[in-house]
Amino acid sequence: MFSPLLEFDKQQAIRYETNFLIGIDEAGRGPLAGPVVACACFIPPAVVQHFNDVNDSKKLTEAKREEIFKRLTSPGNGIIYGVGFATALEIDHLNILQATFLAMRRAAQKFLHMPDSCVLIDGPYPAQGLQMSQHPVIDGDAKSLAIAAASIIAKVTRDRYMSVLEKLYPGYGFGGHKGYGTAKHLQALRELGPCREHRRTFGPVRKLLPPEGSLL
Incomplete structure (x- = not known):
């Protein structure tokens, strides 16, 4: 089966003269709670044909x-x-963009010494501090098989983590909305107040913090 995403990666491998094309993507930049999760993924050419159904998560x-x-x-x-991962606390300390770069650097650790590797990153920016040859690709998760695979791993990993937080912080509905600002989540925030997994620098959460800034 023909895959435009695979063809894109083949062209990028030729363009950047690499046999090790790595895709990086993240999940969880927008939610009001939980971590941002990044994945770096390399699919060897010998097995890539078995993943033609991979697409943007x-x-x-x-x-x-x-x-x-x-x-x-x-x-x-x-x-x-x-x-x-970059935690909610790290997001508040760094800002969401820098925390995303931090998660990406952590995800790419095992690739740092891979010779002649090249990284395709979803989005308009290279990951600051990542000491690898890298190229940003706007809408990369819809263009590149490697990035799309990374997007799936990051998304499912984060979703599963939020289901764990559902048990640790009952009442917020983390297992359903995954931390996004749904009506149900906002209602729970108003009733329960923020917990330690909420991002205090995000507007809807910041408005509900008690004056001293303490968390449940």
């Missing part, structure tokens, strides 16, 4: 994301990937 159903995630992360398939 936002275009896939939850069930399809889970199915592809399991295949991408299955031991022994040759795929190399790393995942990095």
Whole structure:
């Protein structure tokens, strides 16, 4: 099956003269709670044809994301990937853009010494502080197979983490909205106040902080 995303990556590998094309993407920049999660992913040319159904995580159903995630992360398939988190506290301390770069650097750690590697990053900016050859690709998760694979791993990893937070902080509905500012989430915020996983520098949360800034 023809994959425009795979063809894009083949052209980028030729353009940048690399056999190790790594995709990086993140999940969770917009939510009011929880971490931002990044993934760096390399799919060897020998197995890439088995992942022609990989696409931008936002275009896939939850069930399809889970199915592809399991295949991408299955031991022994040759795929190399790393995942990095930046916590809500780090987001508040650094700002969301710099925290995203931090998560990306953490995700890419195992690739730092890979010779002749090249990184494609989703978005308009290179990741500050990442000491690798890198090229930003706007809408990269809809263009590049490597970036799309990274987007799926990052998204599913974060969704699962938010389901854990649902149990640790009951009442907020983290397992459903994943920290995004839905009506249900905002109502829970008004009733319960922010918890330690909320991003205090984000407007809807900041408005509800008690004067002393303490958290539940």
